[in-house]
Amino acid sequence: MKLKNLIGLILLFISATSFAQKPINAIGLATKANSNFERIEFTRHAVGDNDIEIEILYAGICHSDFMVKQTPNQVVPGHEIVGRVTKVGKNVSKFKKGDVAGVGCMVNSCGHCKYCKAGKEQFCAEGTVFTYGFPDRFHENHITQGGYSNVITITEKFAIQVPKNADIKKVAPLMCAGVTTWSPIKFSEVEKGDVVGVAGFGGLGHMAVQYLVDLGAKVTVFDITDDKSADAKRLGAEEYVNVKTTKDLSALNDKFDFIISTIPANYEPMMYVKMLKMDGGELAIVGLPANATIPVSPFVMQSAHRRVYGSLIGGIPETQEMLDYSVSHDIYPEIEVIKAEPKVIDEAYENIEEGKVKFRYVIDMQTIK
Ligand SMILES: [Zn+2]
Ligand SMILES: [Zn+2]
Known part of the structure; x- marks a missing residue:
């Protein structure tokens, strides 16, 4: 091979990999012990060959999100996520651009232990990677950040296909509740x-x-x-x-x-x-x-x-089964949609603690600034 061609190939390879590995900029609403919600900017892992990028439309507030109020480091909570697929890696087969996808409490697991093989990834023998506040061993142990955010990247295996006729904002809480x-x-x-x-x-x-x-x-x-x-x-x-x-x-x-x-x-x-x-x-x-x-x-x-x-949440196949059943039987949570503003989220948390909310708050993530 001529030297010029070789250099060309190397440059092509570098630009291809650097494109593939470019982290995704994200905005989120984060909190920690003794502090209010704050807007933060952070990065998500790049869209790998098996990954999709989802523009988050709605995120539910789950009672277990309150656990981040006990952590010393700021975390973006949220594991009831629904949004639109904006990018797909080259091996992705479950989703195409424009599809609606859901994400629940988990973003990855080993894939080969007996629990993962049985579709019970929440019991992964090597450790489930939960959606926020967990080191992601598949991505340099970066701490995962949840759904009170404008975008998320995730391996397609852990994303749930949302039926076309679903009421999208009400789908979010189904991912956990x-x-x-x-x-x-x-x-x-x-x-x-x-x-x-x-x-x-x-x-x-x-x-x-x-x-x-x-x-x-x-x-x-x-x-x-x-x-x-x-x-x-x-x-x-x-x-x-x-x-x-x-x-x-x-x-x-x-x-x-x-x-x-x-x-x-x-x-x-x-x-x-x-x-x-x-x-x-x-x-x-x-x-x-x-x-x-x-x-x-x-x-x-x-x-x-x-x-x-x-009982702890449910596996990925079971989550898909639950969602398909819920949509086809018209079973949805009762929700109140709120804006993605730190003050509004603080108030929502207070109301939940005081028992003032009926059922579920859902944050309209399109309103994040
Ligand atoms: Zn939950
Ligand atoms: Zn496993």
Whole structure:
């Protein structure tokens, strides 16, 4: 090969790789311990051959986003993401430019352990890379940044295909609240006619009620206020129990095939365990009370064949299944859309903490400046 040609080739190679590896500039709303939200500029990893770039349109605010308020370093939270695909790597087959894509709580995993092979990437034996606040070992251990942002880059495998007829802004919360409730309902094989309970009627709980009602189960909602009764009934619950004011709950014991607890605060789980039917009743715990331990009495379970288990989000195939089901059955979260301004997000967090919001806030990321 002539030297001139070789140099030409090298230059071509350099320009091609430098183009391919160019990080993507992003804007986000970040926070950390003892501080308010702030606008920050940062970079996302480049669009690799298997990656897509998504212009984020909407991001839901999940209760677990509050965990960034305990971190020393500023992080952009948000793992309920939906947006439009703006770039695709050369090996990408699931998406093309202009498609709508969703991103949930995970952005990568090893891909070869038994859990990843089974489509349960949330249990990856080598460690799941979560959407924000985690070192991304596939990209020089940069800390991942979440969806309160204008753009994200992600391997196509961890992006969810959003059906064309979906209500896009309502899709965002499905990426966490949807799949977190869907997964245990499927795991416990809830079916038509089952007697089921939903403990805690907020962002997660109101999704659980809708899935359970749609499956034909008889739903009772448990919460600690009377305000939510009308909404629970509107979404199809048959009964609503204020567990704070109901003096005697013993009439409910041994009645339920399945109860899902979405309660994000400290509570007494044995009350719900006792409500499970003997010989197979199951309590799924998905709520994350901060710093809580959940005391369960072995006696009550051993003597009755009741099961208590934890459930963490859901795998990628399951998330796709949940989204397709939700859209085709017209099951969506109830949302309030807010602007992507630091002050507005601060207020939203206050309202969530004070229990002033119904269900889910969704940030319109197109309004970020
Ligand atoms: Zn979440
Ligand atoms: Zn794995």
